Amino acid sequence: MASKGVPCFKIIILGQFGVGKSSLFRNFIDGSFCPDADPKSSIGLDFFSRLFKVEDDVAVELTLWDTGGMERVSSLTASYYKGAHAGLLCFSLSDKGSLSVLSQFQNEIKMYSKTNTLFLCGTKCDEQVHGSSCVTDEDIEMFVQNFGDEALSGQYKTSNKTGQGVKEMFEDMARVLYLKSKGQQFEKQNTIRVSSAPPGGTRRTRCCMSRQSELDL
Numbered sequence: 542m543a544s545k546g547v548p549c550f551k552i553i554i555l556g557q558f559g560v561g562k563s564s565l566f567r568n569f570i571d572g573s574f575c576p577d578a579d580p581k582s583s584i585g586l587d588f589f590s591r592l593f594k595v596e597d598d599v600a601v602e603l604t605l606w607d608t609g610g611m612e613r614v615s616s617l618t619a620s621y622y623k624g625a626h627a628g629l630l631c632f633s634l635s636d637k638g639s640l641s642v643l644s645q646f647q648n649e650i651k652m653y654s655k656t657n658t659l660f661l662c663g664t665k666c667d668e669q670v671h672g673s674s675c676v677t678d679e680d681i682e683m684f685v686q687n688f689g690d691e692a693l694s695g696q697y698k699t700s701n702k703t704g705q706g707v708k709e710m711f712e713d714m715a716r717v718l719y720l721k722s723k724g725q726q727f728e729k730q731n732t733i734r735v736s737s738a739p740p741g742g743t744r745r746t747r748c749c750m751s752r753q754s755e756l757d758l
């Protein structure tokens with residue numbers, strides 16, 4: 542349920558199949574990770590809201606939407622995009638192809654959501670190894686240049702498995718959306734270059750729980 546008087550922002554997750562969108566969604570809900578997630582098990586839109594503190598006495602509500610794999614059975618419906626304040630473009634750091642396909646979402650999100658706030662998230666940084674299919678910093682730089690640096694309000698590197706960068710990413714997105722909504726300047730975060738090693742070893746791998754969204758928009 543939307544909290545009274547609290548600024549609310551709808552964020553939609555976009556990206557190729559298997560990059561970890563639903564895992565990120567699950568992480569957002571309760572910090573859990575399911576290594577053997579069956580993508581076929583989640584067909585249908587889902588959303589979940591959480592409060593984030595952005596200033597000493599100010600919190601904002603982020604409502605995160607996951608396609609639940611709907612794009613496999615139909616093109617993403619306009620209702621998914623409708624009213625979104627931001628798009629979270631996800632690619633896997635271990636799959637070059639998943640980065641290049643992201644440009645296709647740029648037009649769709651502009652057309653249906655009328656927002657120009659986009660964030661870029663490289664997932665699976667725990668598995669980034671040096672192989673020809675892995676995404677390098679140069680690949681990302683080139684993508685960002687072609688995409689338009691000004692079009693991105695933040696770039697992050699995360700792992701759903703270890704939890705690296707996930708909490709920080711959502712906190713930063715909340716801050717950016719809040720400042721943007723007030724017409725204020727903000728400093729862009731770019732954690733895309735941080736070391737892929739998790740700071741304190743691996744985090745939890747508490748297994749998946751299926752939780753329905755509590756929000757009734």
Ligand SMILES: Nc1nc2c(ncn2[C@@H]2O[C@H](COP(=O)(O)OP(=O)(O)OP(=O)(O)O)[C@@H](O)[C@H]2O)c(=O)[nH]1
Nearest residue numbers: 558559560561562563564576580610665700701702
């Ligand atoms: N190593 C590693 N595996 C991950 C990570 N995130 C997701 N996975 C695995 O990647 C696979 C796909 O994850 P999903 O979250 O289902 O991906 P998705 O983007 O929602 O996939 P679709 O719904 O089919 O589009 C699962 O086996 C996850 O366990 C991560 O950060 N690290």
Ligand SMILES: [Mg+2]
Nearest residue numbers: 562563609610
């Ligand atoms: Mg999914």
